[in-house]
Amino acid sequence: MTGIDTNAPTCVAIVGGGPSCTYVLDRLAATVAARERPPALEVHVYDRSGNFGAGQVHSPGQPETSFLNRIVGQVAFAADESVLGAGPLLDPADRPTLLEWCRARFEQTGDPVFDLKAEDWPKRYVHGLALRDQFERYVGLLRSVPGVSVHLHPAEVVDLAEREAGRLAVITSRGGEPVVADHVLMLTGHSSNDPRHYPLQAAWSDFARRNGVGFIPSAYPLETSIEESAATPEQVVGCVGMGLTAIDVILHLTEGRGGVFERQPDGSTVYRPSGREPASIVVFSRSGLFTFARPFNAKEKNPQELEHTGVFLTEPAIDRLRVSAGRPVRIGQREQYQLDFRRHVLPLIVLEMAQLYYTTLFGAEFGSHLRARALPGWEEFLADGGAERSAEESTDRLLAPVEAAVDQAVGYVDGVLTGAVPPRTELPWDRERLLRRYLAVVFGRARGAELAGLLDDPLALASALASEVSPWRHPTRAADNRFSWQRTLEPVPRGSYATGEEYRDAVLDFLDLDHRWAAQDNLWNPAKAAADGVWRDLRDVLAHAVDFGGLHAASHRDFLDVFMRHHNRLCNGAALEVMEKVRAAIRHGLVDVSVGPDATLSGDEESGRFLVTGPATGVTRRLDLLVDSRVHPFNARNDVLPLYPSMLRKGLVRIWSNPGQGEPDFTPGGLDLTEDFHPVREDGTVDRRLTLLGPPSEGVMFFQLGALRPNQNHHVMQDILCWINEFWHSQDRGRDDDPGREPSVLLTAGHG
The missing domain is CATH 3.50.50 (FAD/NAD(P)-binding domain)
Known part of the structure; x- marks a missing residue:
């Protein structure tokens, strides 16, 4: 970013006035207010839909039938105390979470659409109303600072053009005299392709x-x-x-x-x-x-403690695999040691899911036992990178000690429940604790406790279980509750149907099962705990494996084409209420x-x-x-709108490509960006006047768009801090010769 003329305001253009822009204005409002001498600052916000704060996707005017894919307790609009390096924060009254905003709105209006608990799923237009409200609040705070102005342009930006002194003109479809900006922040969000x-x-x-x-x-x-x-x-x-x-x-x-x-x-x-x-x-x-239906989120009551942290699937594990099995390649100015997702990362994912599944089914003590049993094989895998073994072979080797321990647990549980094995059998883990957990998972905590009271009377227990039915359709026998990666991916097996009617019935049956599992929640249902804990809670580890060419070209293509579909189906589904409506519409015909x-x-x-x-x-x-009805991936060349194709033609940006080694290059469609989100131009130089957050970085980075979460140190806010940190430092560098300048506001931030 360039320095500034201290006699003129710095001009910042923000292209895209949706949710990310709302979060940016929070940081601008808080940091501007904290400076000893208010800066001379012009902020111009452009949004083609005119829905400032919400954008088109979260528009307050959209159909009332659409739900937000996030519970209300997991949505925020501003940085909070959990955000590392956030710098000054706004007064809590100026940064309500979506839950707090809804409660206040319900008190004001009595409208039941706002009467929500933390675990409820809000309508998407409600999120849009709150985003608009917060956007207007932050704009008001900025405008109250002397020397700061905010201008809103309900117009589509169609091009950027070079101007004198290294500035950029922002050209809109409406014509007229363009705004000439010192810095342009691109927050264009979702896109559609031609x-x-x-x-x-x-x-x-x-x-x-x-x-x-x-x-x-x-x-x-x-x-x-x-x-x-x-x-x-x-x-x-x-x-x-x-x-x-x-x-x-x-x-x-x-x-x-x-x-x-x-x-x-x-x-x-x-x-x-x-x-x-x-x-x-x-x-x-x-x-x-x-x-699949999103489970009731029992972690929301204490996410810091209850969200899963990796046992086997960790960033250090990925780094060790790069050393033992990574294939070196130079991508731009960066040397990367690339992995194969199927051979190197997938075995860790399946092992992590199995360990979490059985920890949920049999309890934390048994989970620790599994960890100890699996560690030697895991260490061997990290040391040799799977050698020349296939993904299936490596997965089987990693799972073998886990399955052996589970065999012992399953034999014991089923033996006790049928009266064939005495409860006091000597085992390497607490017998009663494991049995009580199993009964609670399968039959519910209250009924499980009653059944556990019969452990000393095998005949009475077997008699009770003979007529007992799990409310979540779990089989009674532990042998029928085993983890299976294949069954996770294909819950309606090929060959189990021959006609359309049979398939419809099989889908409805699975939706019933999936509904029950989701209702049991993500801490007590083994399948939902495994999917939610690995594919959602460990998303940062997946990004660590994938970002900036972390996978070789063919594997990167495979990841986006195959495994992103698994990710979306396993952990990015709709709320139970929504899926119940889908079931009803299928049953209706x-x-x-x-x-x-x-x-x-x-x-x-x-x-x-x-x-x-x-x-x-x-x-x-x-x-x-x-x-x-598929979400379009970002593709700068094929965008139906003119801005990105024009920037490509001018060489302001270029497409990122993962170079193939003995295989074709892979070009997902996103832009070539630095780790601090500046574009690499066609000539290979970095343009620090421009910063692009969100979908334009997808391809070179993984899963870069999402609603801001409270109490999370969320990656979306960390990305914004990366920009604003550099912005304020650029302002202070421009005042180096001004003896009256104020000290900088230091914001230390990562980049998600």
Whole structure:
């Protein structure tokens, strides 16, 4: 970042006025107020939707059917005491969390939509209302400081242009005299790509144009992309993808059309149609499954202590693997030792999941026993990097001592529960503690305690268990409660169905099971604990393995294509309330899942409609409207908006590429950025006038977008601190010759 003219205000342009901009304004408001002499500062915020604070995705005006994919207790809008190097904080009254904001709004309005507990899932528009409110609060705080001005531009930025003294002109679609900025912070958020640049979407778009059928290449914003006239009651709508976007589409076309989901006395949910829905909503994907329901988050009561920290999957373990098995490659100015995700990281993930699964099932003491049994093999794996073994072989070797210990535990538990083994058998862990934990997990804490009271009476225990049913559908026998990575990925096994009706029934049965497991929560349900604890709580470790070319090119492609899908399905699903509505819509017959996995989509020239076929079920469906309900990955070349393609043409930025060694390079589509988020230009120089946070960094970095969390030292805030730390230092360097300048506000920050 350049120095400043001390006689003129420093001009900062922020492109994108959504949630990240709200967090940035918190840091600007707090740090500006803390300086001894207020700086001369102009802040210009641009947002093409005009929804300042919320942006388009979290717009307060979006359909009320969409839910935020985060419980209300896990959303913040400002830095708090947990954020390392945050610097000065705003007064607590000026930085409420979403939970505090909702409670205050409920007291003011009495509107039940704001009457939320920490573990509740808010409507997405409610989050948008709070974001807008906080944005306006921070803007007001900034404007109250002498010498500071904030200007809001409801306009699309289409280009940046060089100006004198190394400044950048911000050019909008509205024309007029551009603002000339010293620093430009890009917070552009989610993007959409031009379907003409993707073979499949281009073919779908061409077929739709020639035959007069509907094709929507990007589902958002729902309120304008899928209007009522686009999907009439006579039409069949097809959704490519079964993730969160598809679920939003389903709710938009059901509840959003006046249908009602009613809770029955037995706890089930039924759908009452309005008659305005499409004739059918056919959903299909590679897996044929929706994302799994997010569990009730029991960790929220004390996340610092209850969120999982890695035993085997740790950053030091990844670093040791780079030494023993990493393949050296130079990427720009950086030397990286690349790993293969399947061979080196996946075995640790599966081991970590197994250890956490059995710790949840049998208790912490047994988990410590497993750790001790697995450590020698884990040390060997880190030392030799798996040698020449396949991923399956390495995983089996790592799991072997765990499974041997579990064999012993399973034999003991099942023996005691059937009366074949005396409870007092000598074992290397506390017998009664393990049995009590197992019974509590399988039958519930209250009933488990009652059953544990029968441990000294084997006949009475066996008799009680003969008629006992787990409320979460856990089998009674421990042998039937084993961890399986394959079953985790494929809970509806291929070969267990032959027709579309059989597949539909199997999906509904799994959704029932998944609902029960999610209701048990992420501390007591073994499967949910393993998925949530590894794929969500250890996300930073995954980033440590992947970021900045941490995987070789082919493996990086494999990670994004295969394992990001696993990540999203296992731990990034929707709330129980939402998935209950999906189940009800399937049971009603409106949502059709019968196509099954590995569906193929084509254009049927004879009928002029899209045709989707399920090879595993034999089901064929014709579609009048096709919605691509997958989130588009960031791709600077193919962005449907002009800004990033223009910056590429001018050489202001360049695409990042993971160089292949004996294999093709992998180019995910994101930009080549430094670790402090500055772009590398086409000529290889770093442009410190520009900072890009969020999706433009995805590809070179992993999972860079998310709602800010309270009490978390969250990576999104650390990324913002990285920018603001450098910004204030640049201001102070520009005043080095000014004897009256104030001391700098020191902000030490990482970069997430």
